[in-house]
Amino acid sequence: MNAQATAPGGALDNPGVPILEMRGITKRFPGVVANDHVDFDVRAGEVHTLFGENGAGKSTLMRVLYGLYHPDEGEIWIGGQRVTIHSPAAAIHHGIGMIHQHFMLVDTLTVAENVALGTRSARGPLTGLDVVSARIRQLSEAYGLRVDPQAFVWQLSVGERQRVEIIKALYRDVAVLVLDEPTAVLTPQEVEDLFTVLRRMARNGRALVFISHKVREVLELSDRITVLRNGRVVGTLPAAKATRARLVEMMVGHQVATEEPPPRGTTGEPTLLVRDLHVRSDRGTEAVRGVSFDVRAGELVGIAGVAGNGQRELAEAIAGLRTPVAGSITVGGIELGGRGPAAARAAGLGYVPEERMRDGVVTEFSVADNLLLVDYRSRAYARFGFLRRGAIRRHCQELVDAFNVKTPSLETPARNLSGGNIQKLIMARELSAHPRVLLVAQPTRGIDVSASLYIHQRLIAQREDGTAILIISEDLDEIMTLSDRILVMYEGTIIGAADPRTTSREEIGMMMAGVHPGTPSAATQPSAVAGASPI
Amino acid sequence: MSQFFTAAVLTSTVAAGIALATPFLLAALGETLGQRSGVINLGVDGIMLLAAFATYYVALRTDDVLLAILAGMGTGLLMGVVTAAVSVTLKAEQGISGIGVYLFGLGFSDLLFQKLVGTPLPITTPPQVGIPLLDQIPVLGGMFFDQSPLVYLAFLLVPVVAFVLNHTTYGLKIRAAGENPAAADSLGVSVARIRWSTVLLGCTFAGLAGASLLLYDGIFQVNLTQSEGFIAVALVYFGAWRPSGVMAGSLLYGLVGAIILTWKSLGIIPLSGSDLAATAPAVITVLALLFVARRFRQPAALGKPYEREA
Numbered sequence: 001m002n003a004q005a006t007a008p009g010g011a012l013d014n015p016g017v018p019i020l021e022m023r024g025i026t027k028r029f030p031g032v033v034a035n036d037h038v039d040f041d042v043r044a045g046e047v048h049t050l051f052g053e054n055g056a057g058k059s060t061l062m063r064v065l066y067g068l069y070h071p072d073e074g075e076i077w078i079g080g081q082r083v084t085i086h087s088p089a090a091a092i093h094h095g096i097g098m099i100h101q102h103f104m105l106v107d108t109l110t111v112a113e114n115v116a117l118g119t120r121s122a123r124g125p126l127t128g129l130d131v132v133s134a135r136i137r138q139l140s141e142a143y144g145l146r147v148d149p150q151a152f153v154w155q156l157s158v159g160e161r162q163r164v165e166i167i168k169a170l171y172r173d174v175a176v177l178v179l180d181e182p183t184a185v186l187t188p189q190e191v192e193d194l195f196t197v198l199r200r201m202a203r204n205g206r207a208l209v210f211i212s213h214k215v216r217e218v219l220e221l222s223d224r225i226t227v228l229r230n231g232r233v234v235g236t237l238p239a240a241k242a243t244r245a246r247l248v249e250m251m252v253g254h255q256v257a258t259e260e261p262p263p264r265g266t267t268g269e270p271t272l273l274v275r276d277l278h279v280r281s282d283r284g285t286e287a288v289r290g291v292s293f294d295v296r297a298g299e300l301v302g303i304a305g306v307a308g309n310g311q312r313e314l315a316e317a318i319a320g321l322r323t324p325v326a327g328s329i330t331v332g333g334i335e336l337g338g339r340g341p342a343a344a345r346a347a348g349l350g351y352v353p354e355e356r357m358r359d360g361v362v363t364e365f366s367v368a369d370n371l372l373l374v375d376y377r378s379r380a381y382a383r384f385g386f387l388r389r390g391a392i393r394r395h396c397q398e399l400v401d402a403f404n405v406k407t408p409s410l411e412t413p414a415r416n417l418s419g420g421n422i423q424k425l426i427m428a429r430e431l432s433a434h435p436r437v438l439l440v441a442q443p444t445r446g447i448d449v450s451a452s453l454y455i456h457q458r459l460i461a462q463r464e465d466g467t468a469i470l471i472i473s474e475d476l477d478e479i480m481t482l483s484d485r486i487l488v489m490y491e492g493t494i495i496g497a498a499d500p501r502t503t504s505r506e507e508i509g510m511m512m513a514g515v516h517p518g519t520p521s522a523a524t525q526p527s528a529v530a531g532a533s534p535i
Numbered sequence: 536m537s538q539f540f541t542a543a544v545l546t547s548t549v550a551a552g553i554a555l556a557t558p559f560l561l562a563a564l565g566e567t568l569g570q571r572s573g574v575i576n577l578g579v580d581g582i583m584l585l586a587a588f589a590t591y592y593v594a595l596r597t598d599d600v601l602l603a604i605l606a607g608m609g610t611g612l613l614m615g616v617v618t619a620a621v622s623v624t625l626k627a628e629q630g631i632s633g634i635g636v637y638l639f640g641l642g643f644s645d646l647l648f649q650k651l652v653g654t655p656l657p658i659t660t661p662p663q664v665g666i667p668l669l670d671q672i673p674v675l676g677g678m679f680f681d682q683s684p685l686v687y688l689a690f691l692l693v694p695v696v697a698f699v700l701n702h703t704t705y706g707l708k709i710r711a712a713g714e715n716p717a718a719a720d721s722l723g724v725s726v727a728r729i730r731w732s733t734v735l736l737g738c739t740f741a742g743l744a745g746a747s748l749l750l751y752d753g754i755f756q757v758n759l760t761q762s763e764g765f766i767a768v769a770l771v772y773f774g775a776w777r778p779s780g781v782m783a784g785s786l787l788y789g790l791v792g793a794i795i796l797t798w799k800s801l802g803i804i805p806l807s808g809s810d811l812a813a814t815a816p817a818v819i820t821v822l823a824l825l826f827v828a829r830r831f832r833q834p835a836a837l838g839k840p841y842e843r844e845a
Contacts, residue, residue, distance in 0.1 A: 066721075068843060089723030104718035106711045107835070117711050118722035121704050168722075 019044050019207055020065075020096075020176050025074035027060055034060040035071070036231040042176060042207040047198065049210045049218050049239075052228035052251055053448045054419065058211045059101070061228070062178045066098045067091045078176075092118075097174030099165045101181045105153045111164050112136060112149040115171050132171075139170045143197050158306065159190045166197060177201065178209040183217055185307050188476065188509030195221050213251075215244050216477070227251055252449050267484070268297035271468035272318070272437045277327035277337075279313040286325070287313040289492035295437065295468040300459065302483030302500075303472045306512050310492035311472045312354060315441045318470070319351040320344035331437050345374065350435030352426050354442045354472070356419070360426045363415035367407050368396040370414050371429050395432075403428035404454060420451025427458055438462060441472045456482060476505060476512075490514045538801055542674055548797045549678040549790065556789025557689045558583070558748040558760075562767035563774065563781045564689075564696050565740025570771055571700060572733040573713040573726075573836040574622050577633025578614070579741045580764025581640020586610040586745030588644040591755035592651060594658040603658075604685070604746045611742015612735060614640070619734040623727055626840035637764070645757045657754045661685075685747040690782070692740075697778040709733055713834035716841040726841045741767075766817065773824045775831035787823065791816040 018041035027035040035057045042048040050058040063069045065076065067085040076083055078094050085091050091098070105114050112132045122131045133149035140146055145163040153161060162182065169177050179198070183191045198221065202208050212218050218225060218239075225242050227234040227250040234250045248256050272295040281287035287310040295301045305311055316322035318329055320341035329336045331347040344351070353359035361370045372392055375381055381392050396410050405424045407417055414422060423444070430438065443459065444452035459482060463469050473479050479486055479500070486498045488511040496517035498508055511517055538544065562579050569576050586607040594603035614636065621632045648655075663681050670680040700706040708729050711719040716726040741764065748763065749755060766788065774780025795812050798804045804812045 087723065087725075088721050089725070092723045098721065100721060104715070104721040106715040106718050108714050108832075109707070109710060113707055113710075114718075116704070117707055117719065118724045125703050125705065127702055127704055127707055 017044075018042060019079055021077040022061070022065065023075045023077065025061060025064055025071050025076075027057075027064055027069055027071050033231050035064065035074075037073070038228070038231070038233055040226060040233070042209055044175070044205045044207050045202055046223040047202050047208045047210050047221050049212060049222040049225045050228060051212060051215075051218050051225050051247060053213060054446045055448075056228040056251070057231040058228055059180055060231075062098065062180060062209065062211060065091065065178065066096060089118075092172060092174075095173070095175035096178070097169035097172055097176070098178040099162070099169065099180065099182055101184065103161050103165055105161055105164060107152070107154040109153060110149065111147055111151050111153065111156075111167075114153055114164060115149075115168050119172065135171060136167055139167050143170065143200060144193075145197060158185045158308070159187075159193075162186070162190075162194065170201075174206065176207045176209065178211070180211045181213075182210075183212070183214065184474070187306055187512040188505055189513055191217065214477075215247050218242075218247065219244065229253055248449065256449055256453070267299040268466060270294040271297045271332055272470060273328070273330045274318070275328040277314070277317060277329065278325040279310070279317045279322055280325055281310075281313055287492050288317065288324075290327070291489075291492070291494055292327075293487055293494060295470050297436070297468050298463060298466045300463045300469040300471065300482055300484050302479035302486050303470065303489055304476055304479045304486055304508055304512060305474070305489035307474050309489045311441070311489055314489070315351075315354065315439060315472055318344070318439055319349065319353070345433070348436030350430035350433060350438040350467075352423070352430055352438070352440040352443065354445075356422055356426060357415075361414040361422055364413055366411045366413060367400065367405070367417070367425060368392060368410040370425060371396045371399055371432075374429055374433055399428040399432055400425075403431075403458070418448070418451075420447040420455075423447055423455060424451060427455060431458070431462060435467060437468045437470070439470045439472075442475075443471060443473060444478060445473075445475070476508060480505065480508075488512055539797065539803065544797060544801075546674055546677040548793050550681065551796065552786065552790035552793035553679065554682060554686055554751060554789070555792045556785040557683075557686045558744040558751070558763055559767050559770055559788055560689045560782060560785040561685075561692070561744035561747060562741045562764055563770040563785060564692055564778060565737035565744070566768055566771045567737075567774070567776055567778060567781055568696065568700075568709065568733040568740070569730075569737040570837055571713045571776055571834055572709045572730045573716060573834055573839065573841070574619075574730050574734055574737075575629045575633065575768075575838045576618055576622070576636075576734065576737060576741075577630055577765070577768060578618055578636025578640065579633075579744075579767055580760050580762055581637035581644075582611055582614040582618075582738055582741040583745035583748065583760045583764045584640045584644040584758070585614060586742035587749040587759050588647055588755055589742075590746040590749045591658060592647070594750075595652065595656065598659065600659075600661045600750070604743070604750075607746030607749070608739050608742040611739045611745070614742070615735040615738030618738055619731045622840070623730045623734065626842065629838050629840075641758060644755075648755055648757065652755070655754055655756065660750050660753045683747075683750065685743070685750065688743075689747065693778045693782045700778070705732075710834075712841075713836055716836050716839075717843075720841070720843065730841075766820065769820065769824060772833070773820060776834065784820065784823070788816045788820050791819050 021041040023039055025035050025038045038061055040061060050061065052058050060069065064071045065085065067087045067090050076085060083094055085094065112129045115136055116127055116129060116132045121128045136149045145167055147160055147163045147167065153164065182194060186194065198208055210221060219242060222239040224236060224238055225247065226236040227247065229251060275292050277288055277291045278286060279288035291314060303311060313322060317324050320336060320339060320343060323338040327337065331344065331349050334347040336344050336347060357363060372381060381388055393410065400407060400410065403424045405428060406421050414425065417425065440459065443455055459469060471479065471482060483500050486500055486508060487494045488496050488508060490512065491514065495514065496511045562583060566576060566579055589610040590603045590607035593606040594600060618636060621627045622629050661683055664684055666680040670676040700709060708719060708724050711724065712726045712729045720726050748760060752759065770781055770784040770788065773784035795815055799809050799812065
């Protein structure tokens, strides 16, 4: 064992004593208390998870710890000393490291330069990258984090980038490492490898704070779990005493029925046909490279894959927002490729976009106006170019009621709604047009549990009504639960198809990592595959 | 045309080209520092004008060239404080605030000139200094090694700036601040401090550029720079944010300018076409820019004030 990779600051001496304590942290933003007298502590050698829904205050608490927010009340104690943390520089000085949800790496710099940035150099004013690289190799060795110090970050895969983030923390010899939703962009195998590294870091006496809303991962990795809801601590419990149901109940505040996979429906004619589709990304590279598939009426097809493998471009091409380079898209026999969003809608496509705040609603418009965005030209709501406010009101009220959108009024601007309610609003709008094909990107990302369940139920009901539904999601559990058929995207192609009832998470994870289904090594030597793309 | 291709004419043309390139090079090197950290300064030309006037005025009063150059640099530094306060601390829209600084420099240097000087008198310009031994090399010695000291300084700064950017911790912080300020911030690097420092340095360089231009001409006049500061900004793009590229662009611009001047004096270009010919350096630079700069990416955070997301 590398001597420098062991306990920093002698934290191992008192394994039961917290090395970091946050007491009564309160952070208010206009109109909302993000943290309400939160107590939180973490001990050397443990993984303490902060669990809760989006908006429960997990990230806020950690941003306070890292000096990015200044708390309105409360104290932070490190190693028995009260400290004030005004900036990330102060947090780093106190031995705190943080891996942010969005990687904090400079693409145009090398790995070694990213690691060295902001640290004291062994060579005075010079960067001394040779010294840095040597240390990176040492740490890579000790923790099994393979990465080339000379590589530029833009050349690295997502998994490799995360390794660089971990090496940054190890290089700074942090005593406390905060990981904010670190698994969101990883394949299941990469998650396993990450957890192995994190456990090793904990064994070496570091204190880890793991932020997550994925129950499966929380139960697997944590020693202790603190649940936050609406900015308050609901409770802290040892992982040994936690169960899935108990955690979800604490997170949501009431019991939640576990989601059963819906019975498979009968399917009809192929309604959405995609043939040899090629689409370019914003950068001009080919992001979708020859994709073909069908979705039948009454069928729900899920597209799985790690973010950035062409899913966004595929969705935008189908929705008419991006002109394909080649290939064909038809809805109900009508060719759409390159004819724009109006043609797609006219052919019967409904589209719930991934960036719901940017592409799904006009945030400054009222709930009613947002509901009308698609239908504003219809006879029922406009005559001679004038909107018929009375008819619109009735129609919108029906939709808001039917889809359980929680809004103070129809005149409330959409930006004031929660993510879940905005998604329900968009669903209401899209489904009210009775689409033949429904394309939903990231149906429940960042949405609370109850709203997610509701949206899933709606999608299933819509499928039962005979709509052809295509879901694109980075949440593998969601894909596995809802889909009749799964397609896995990897580097712009569909690398394989799977039946969720007969395929395991691991098999799909392999495909997400680029291993073709049926490759012998994939079945017999999973470790070799994990080695090809380890975290 | 044949009279152009004589050793004497070629030597003096290249020497003049290098001297003409110097103010561009100094200003563009300073702009490079700022842009690599994420700050566009469009006020360079105004800063050069103010610095040129300060240099002129001090030289006129004291007859001390070194003091005059320092006055030019000091003026640049002072304008750097203004620029950094507006662009970095107050997070203004950099394109707009830079034009404000330019207009201020254009007008205020003229005003000071009218009020403080009135009748323009030429100043004594510093002599050219030959570098021992090197200036004895036939032809090349006369082209490169018989120049004003500021010319040597400007070209010496090219490897210095490149080294600082690429091999020092300060340079690493500059590049990080220009590419991903949030990442730099998360590692405890003060983006504001880095950007302040590069803007101050860059504006001091611009001041030096104004001083060198003034000392080359030997006398101040309204709009002395004729927008050279804007060309310097363009040369940063031309040079793909690299000191060596910026040097190549400055030399191209200076040499084309010198060739036009020589051709005019030799009668190769008729008098009637001289105004048109004067646009040649700009036209050639823009054309070259079209071919060169598209292949390189600008610093990702260029022109974007940094704010921690709320």
